[in-house]
Amino acid sequence: MQLPFEELSQAIIAEAFARRNTVFTLFVVISLSFLVVGSVWPKKFLSSVIIHVNSENILTPLMRGAAETTRPTNHVSNAQEIIFGDLIMLQVIKKAGWLKTNPSEVEIETIKKDILEHVKITGYGANLIRIEYDDEKPMRAYITVKTMADLFIHEGENSKIEESTAAYDFIEKQVNEYLEKLTDVEEKLKKFRSENPDSRSDAEREVSARVNNLQAEIESTKLELREEQIKLESLKKQLSGEAAITISQSREGQYRRKISNLQSELETLRLDYKDTYPEIVRIKYQIEDLKKSLIEEIERRERAKLNAKNAGETYIDESIVLNPLYQQLRSRASSSETQIATLRARVSEMKRMLSEEFNRTRRIHNSAATLSKLTRNYEVNQEIYQDLLRRRENARVSKSLDEEQKGSIFLIQEPAKIPLLPTSIRFIHFAIAGIILGLIIPFSLIYILLNFDPRVRFSKIITKEMNLPVLAEINHISNNNERKSIKVNLVFLVLGVFMIFVIYGYVSWLKYSGQL
Amino acid sequence: MSKIEDALNKAKSRQISIPDKNVDSTAKELVKTNLTGIDTIQHKSSASEIGLMEHGDLLETTELSNMKIISSKMHDNTVANTYRDLRTKLIQKCQGKNFVAMLTSTVDGYSSCFTTVNLATAFAFDESKTSLIIDSNISSPQFEHCLEHRYEFGLTDYLENDDISAQDVIQPTGIQRLKAIPAGQPREVAHEYFTSLRMRSLVSDLIGRYSDRYIFINSAPISESADSRILCELCDFVILVVPYGTSSQNKINEAVESIGADKFAGIVFTEVPRVPSLSKKNKN
Numbered sequence: 149m150q151l152p153f154e155e156l157s158q159a160i161i162a163e164a165f166a167r168r169n170t171v172f173t174l175f176v177v178i179s180l181s182f183l184v185v186g187s188v189w190p191k192k193f194l195s196s197v198i199i200h201v202n203s204e205n206i207l208t209p210l211m212r213g214a215a216e217t218t219r220p221t222n223h224v225s226n227a228q229e230i231i232f233g234d235l236i237m238l239q240v241i242k243k244a245g246w247l248k249t250n251p252s253e254v255e256i257e258t259i260k261k262d263i264l265e266h267v268k269i270t271g272y273g274a275n276l277i278r279i280e281y282d283d284e285k286p287m288r289a290y291i292t293v294k295t296m297a298d299l300f301i302h303e304g305e306n307s308k309i310e311e312s313t314a315a316y317d318f319i320e321k322q323v324n325e326y327l328e329k330l331t332d333v334e335e336k337l338k339k340f341r342s343e344n345p346d347s348r349s350d351a352e353r354e355v356s357a358r359v360n361n362l363q364a365e366i367e368s369t370k371l372e373l374r375e376e377q378i379k380l381e382s383l384k385k386q387l388s389g390e391a392a393i394t395i396s397q398s399r400e401g402q403y404r405r406k407i408s409n410l411q412s413e414l415e416t417l418r419l420d421y422k423d424t425y426p427e428i429v430r431i432k433y434q435i436e437d438l439k440k441s442l443i444e445e446i447e448r449r450e451r452a453k454l455n456a457k458n459a460g461e462t463y464i465d466e467s468i469v470l471n472p473l474y475q476q477l478r479s480r481a482s483s484s485e486t487q488i489a490t491l492r493a494r495v496s497e498m499k500r501m502l503s504e505e506f507n508r509t510r511r512i513h514n515s516a517a518t519l520s521k522l523t524r525n526y527e528v529n530q531e532i533y534q535d536l537l538r539r540r541e542n543a544r545v546s547k548s549l550d551e552e553q554k555g556s557i558f559l560i561q562e563p564a565k566i567p568l569l570p571t572s573i574r575f576i577h578f579a580i581a582g583i584i585l586g587l588i589i590p591f592s593l594i595y596i597l598l599n600f601d602p603r604v605r606f607s608k609i610i611t612k613e614m615n616l617p618v619l620a621e622i623n624h625i626s627n628n629n630e631r632k633s634i635k636v637n638l639v640f641l642v643l644g645v646f647m648i649f650v651i652y653g654y655v656s657w658l659k660y661s662g663q664l
Numbered sequence: 665m666s667k668i669e670d671a672l673n674k675a676k677s678r679q680i681s682i683p684d685k686n687v688d689s690t691a692k693e694l695v696k697t698n699l700t701g702i703d704t705i706q707h708k709s710s711a712s713e714i715g716l717m718e719h720g721d722l723l724e725t726t727e728l729s730n731m732k733i734i735s736s737k738m739h740d741n742t743v744a745n746t747y748r749d750l751r752t753k754l755i756q757k758c759q760g761k762n763f764v765a766m767l768t769s770t771v772d773g774y775s776s777c778f779t780t781v782n783l784a785t786a787f788a789f790d791e792s793k794t795s796l797i798i799d800s801n802i803s804s805p806q807f808e809h810c811l812e813h814r815y816e817f818g819l820t821d822y823l824e825n826d827d828i829s830a831q832d833v834i835q836p837t838g839i840q841r842l843k844a845i846p847a848g849q850p851r852e853v854a855h856e857y858f859t860s861l862r863m864r865s866l867v868s869d870l871i872g873r874y875s876d877r878y879i880f881i882n883s884a885p886i887s888e889s890a891d892s893r894i895l896c897e898l899c900d901f902v903i904l905v906v907p908y909g910t911s912s913q914n915k916i917n918e919a920v921e922s923i924g925a926d927k928f929a930g931i932v933f934t935e936v937p938r939v940p941s942l943s944k945k946n947k948n
């Protein structure tokens with residue numbers, strides 16, 4: 149049943165008064181226990197530092213493509229990794245003064261664990277890291293946080309520099325390696341070229357031109373040879389028997405022509421002179437002689453011919469041989485023969501040259517394969533080498549960027565401070581809570597009692613819930629003795645409360661004067 | 665029987681010492697009552713009887729207050745006023761006629777006894793009324809504790825001994841116009857006292873004798889005592905005393921059922937705690 153507040157509060161007060169000793173005892177117990185707890189509660193001083201991590205610094209866009217900036221992906225876990233590492237932790241322990249008592253290894257481990265439990269690393273947004281540490285001593289909290297932040301930044305920057313230096317060194321090594329390779333290939337190429345002069349790029353063209361030339365020349369030489377042979381043949385024919393006949397016949401003809409010439413001269417002379425004329429007589433004689441020589445000539449020729457026929461050779465008249473023309477023919481024939489021999493030698497020489505050229509072509513093809521292999525090798529190496537060279541320059545810039553800390557990523561946004569006030573629940577909180585709870589708890593218990601105790605405490609319950617008439621509600625009657633004892637009791641209670649406050653005051657004074 | 669006779673003699677010797685001034689004042693009041701008391705014709709006139717009532721030594725307000733009994737002069741009269749209101753309610757309920765009321769509690773203890781005494785006292789405030797309280801807790805008599813007086817004999821003596829008259833067991837309480845019949849000597853063996861005719865005739869005799877006498881019977885918790893349920897029959901109505909924070913609703917319902925709807929008059933919720941005002945001094 150829901151009772152109006154006024155009624156309920158009155159009931160609570162009346163009940164509390166009836167149970168004042170219990171209420172007071174509870175108050176004393178609660179407030180004093182809070183006081184005790186508050187006075188021994190360890191103080192907690194929190195110091196924190198906020199570090200701004202610049203992952204996208206101003207240089208990044210400027211240097212994009214040219215230099216890679218090293219960047220941590222997750223700052224918080226990164227920071228945890230670095231800070232919680234032994235390297236930093238041991239220095240922190242040393243600097244914060246934990247080692248004054250010369251702790252053993254195991255104790256140091258415990259201290260480390262203890263510190264780790266009190267360190268909190270949180271990330272704010274994308275770039276802020278907050279390192280918190282709480283300790284009983286404000287100075288130690290401050291030193292711990294400061295050391296952690298400093299070492300973290302130092303480590304972070306060092307690791308960045310290390311990273312970029314390592315990258316640079318690696319690329320440098322690669323560059324050197326490729327340089328060596330390149331030099332090697334170059335050397336090989338050079339050697340190959342010197343060993344294979346045909347390996348020039350225009351050699352093949354040259355060779356083919358030369359082959360063409362040679363072939364053309366061979367053709368023309370062959371033609372010339374043929375011509376010369378024909379010429380020789382005809383010369384030989386001329387020099388043969390038939391030719392001698394022709395020649396001898398032509399000697400007969402000479403005779404005849406001389407006879408006819410003398411005849412005609414005789415005729416002419418006869419016209420003017422008588423036959424007795426000397427001149428005519430001489431001519432007649434001459435003719436006679438000539439006719440005789442002509443017959444002789446024919447006879448001799450027939451004889452020679454017969455002899456030649458018998459001997460099976462061309463008969464050449466001596467007169468013919470001695471003939472200048474014949475001589476001329478013979479010299480021509482012999483010169484023609486010489487010419488033929490020369491031409492033949494030329495052709496065969498040119499053929500040799502041609503075959504040599506063909507061989508050369510074959511050689512050129514072979515060496516071209518090797519050359520292209522070497523060249524390809526060289527080109528690839530060169531390409532990589534140049535790329536690496538460019539990269540090395542980028543790495544060099546990155547390295548010097550990191551070294552100069554221009555692209556610095558760590559900035560202390562909020563430096564560590566020496567905490568002046570403890571962050572944990574302080575003595576005053578306990579003291580106030582003690583008094584307040586000392587009051588609230590007993591009254592709450594009474595409230596609970598009133599609400600949950602099945603025994604009837606309100607006449608309204610009888611009238612409203614049970615529908616029974618209540619004739620009267622009679623207050624407790626207290627007599628003089630009771631009143632007296634209440635008075636005495638109250639005096640004691642007031643004194644008790646006063647004592648509590650005195651104790652509170654005293655403990656607070658001790659606490660704030662630093663004696664506790 | 666010598667013990668009883670001794671007690672009777674002792675009581676008589678106490679009755680003799682009635683101060684005269686009391687007789688005078690009651691005589692005057694009796695005249696007033698006579699003038700106004702029209703409805704008391706069929707009964708014996710109580711005026712003279714009341715005037716002659718023996719009160720023994722009257723108790724001082726301080727003493728009463730220490731005994732937690734109300735008085736018209738007590739320093740904090742809220743409780744007295746509550747009882748006065750209750751008195752008015754009961755008189756209205758009975759339309760002015762006198763009655764026999766039984767008070768029983770849901771729990772053991774003296775709460776019903778104190779309520780009985782105080783309610784009777786409230787009736788006795790009125791000079792035209794007298795009240796009689798009867799203690800029916802035979803196994804553990806309560807009046808001696810509440811009235812801080814040792815009674816030598818009482819109800820059980822009367823019921824067991826035909827020689828003792830009702831007048832012999834009615835004893836003074838030290839409160840004006842309030843008499844008491846104590847339970848008498850505690851009896852180990854339970855007799856069927858209240859079913860006896862003698863008990864029945866006692867009650868009817870007591871109520872019938874004076875029209876302005878109100879009888880209040882303090883009985884043991886009704887749900888635990890068969891005697892109390894028997895006594896219900898003899899009463900006009902029953903008032904259930906429920907002390908603060910002692911009884912669950914079930915217990916109250918149980919008690920109400922035991923009383924029966926026709927006799928049940930209502931509940932008096934007592935012992936409600938409050939912060940006493942300590943500054944006020946007793947008027948005495």
